[in-house]
Amino acid sequence: MSRIFDALRRAGAEQTGIEYSDTMSVATKVFEARPVEAEVPAEGLTPPAFDPGPVQNAEEIRTLFPAVEVVIPPTSRLVFAAQPNSLAVEKFRFLAVRLREMRQNRPLQKVLITSSIPEEGKSLVSANLAGVIARKRQKVLLIEGDLRRPVLAEQFGIPKLPGLAEWLKGTTEQASNIYRLEGPGLWFMPAGEPPERTIELMQSGRLANLMQQLTALFDWIIIDSPPLLPLADTTLWSRLTDGTLLVSREGKTEKAHLERGLDTLKKSDLLGVVLNSCTHTDQKSYYQRYSPHSK
Numbered sequence: 001m002s003r004i005f006d007a008l009r010r011a012g013a014e015q016t017g018i019e020y021s022d023t024m025s026v027a028t029k030v031f032e033a034r035p036v037e038a039e040v041p042a043e044g045l046t047p048p049a050f051d052p053g054p055v056q057n058a059e060e061i062r063t064l065f066p067a068v069e070v071v072i073p074p075t076s077r078l079v080f081a082a083q084p085n086s087l088a089v090e091k092f093r094f095l096a097v098r099l100r101e102m103r104q105n106r107p108l109q110k111v112l113i114t115s116s117i118p119e120e121g122k123s124l125v126s127a128n129l130a131g132v133i134a135r136k137r138q139k140v141l142l143i144e145g146d147l148r149r150p151v152l153a154e155q156f157g158i159p160k161l162p163g164l165a166e167w168l169k170g171t172t173e174q175a176s177n178i179y180r181l182e183g184p185g186l187w188f189m190p191a192g193e194p195p196e197r198t199i200e201l202m203q204s205g206r207l208a209n210l211m212q213q214l215t216a217l218f219d220w221i222i223i224d225s226p227p228l229l230p231l232a233d234t235t236l237w238s239r240l241t242d243g244t245l246l247v248s249r250e251g252k253t254e255k256a257h258l259e260r261g262l263d264t265l266k267k268s269d270l271l272g273v274v275l276n277s278c279t280h281t282d283q284k285s286y287y288q289r290y291s292p293h294s295k
């Protein structure tokens with residue numbers, strides 16, 4: 001973890017111009033996920049009631065989009081649904097609180113989740129973050145913005161459904177591409193069938209149009225995106241969103257990757273860094289490590 005913090009200090013803070021302490025105050029080691037346990041699938045899956053938000057009547061939104069039943073498979077890492085009292089979920093709640101605090105000082109409704117390189121945990125962080133915010137009775141849409149490597153349908157245990165790719169190709173209507181996930185209580189736009197010309201599709205203007213429409217319907221839109229390197233997709237996404245969280249994975253992200261990833265982000269877009277870790281899964285040892293008496 002210290003390698004990452006070092007890189008942040010030298011590269012992120014200096015080159016982006018963002019104060020080190022600000023970046024670090026957002027950074028949170030959120031994720032100590034284990035696959036969900038089969039015996040606790042239903043706990044905490046009660047759909048939250050919605051506040052009549054400022055944007056649109058919740059009942060109206062419900063009826064706009066088809067409902068899909070979620071059956072979280074035992075291999076899923078969506079801890080927000082299956083282990084709502086775990087330390088990992090606590091960390092996601094903390095992240096959600098930080099985002100809400102930031103929203104008091106800047107427009108922040110559409111949050112892009114990305115990382116420097118593949119497989120740092122963007123998709124899992126996006127889905128778990130969306131899940132904990134939805135629990136707070138917010139109208140949350142999770143968009144699977146990574147058209148090339150979709151994984152979230154499987155994590156939620158729902159069938160492969162038409163989604164963003166089909167919307168961009170113009171083959172289906174918007175309402176049939178967004179689904180109300182019964183149980184987690186959030187809305188989900190899957191990536192759909194991976195298209196051939198991803199960049200062209202994303203540049204067509206339909207994406208910008210879609211985002212404009214969705215902005216009026218939801219309190220939060222969380223977008224799971226591809227890595228910053230070596231693709232251009234995320235740059236396109238960042239033009240349509242309000243801020244970016246950069247996921248970095250302990251034991252995987254190298255300093256050079258993180259530096260290059262930070263270089264590609266506009267300094268005003270960076271909300272913070274999320275440290276995703278699969279080590280130290282034991283809650284007791286976590287607290288021992290961070291207790292005032294630990295060395």
Ligand SMILES: Nc1ncnc2c1ncn2[C@@H]1O[C@H](COP(=O)(O)OP(=O)(O)OP(=O)(O)O)[C@@H](O)[C@H]1O
Pocket residue numbers: 031032033034077115117118119120121122123124125146149151225226227276277278
């Ligand atoms: N904290 C974690 N603990 C254990 N496994 C993890 C953790 N985070 C991610 N993984 C595993 O790493 C793999 C990649 O995770 P995920 O799909 O979320 O990453 P990604 O950054 O979205 O990848 P891609 O760049 O391919 O879209 C998955 O197999 C996932 O289960």
Ligand SMILES: [Mg+2]
Pocket residue numbers: 122123124146149151224225
């Ligand atoms: Mg992904």
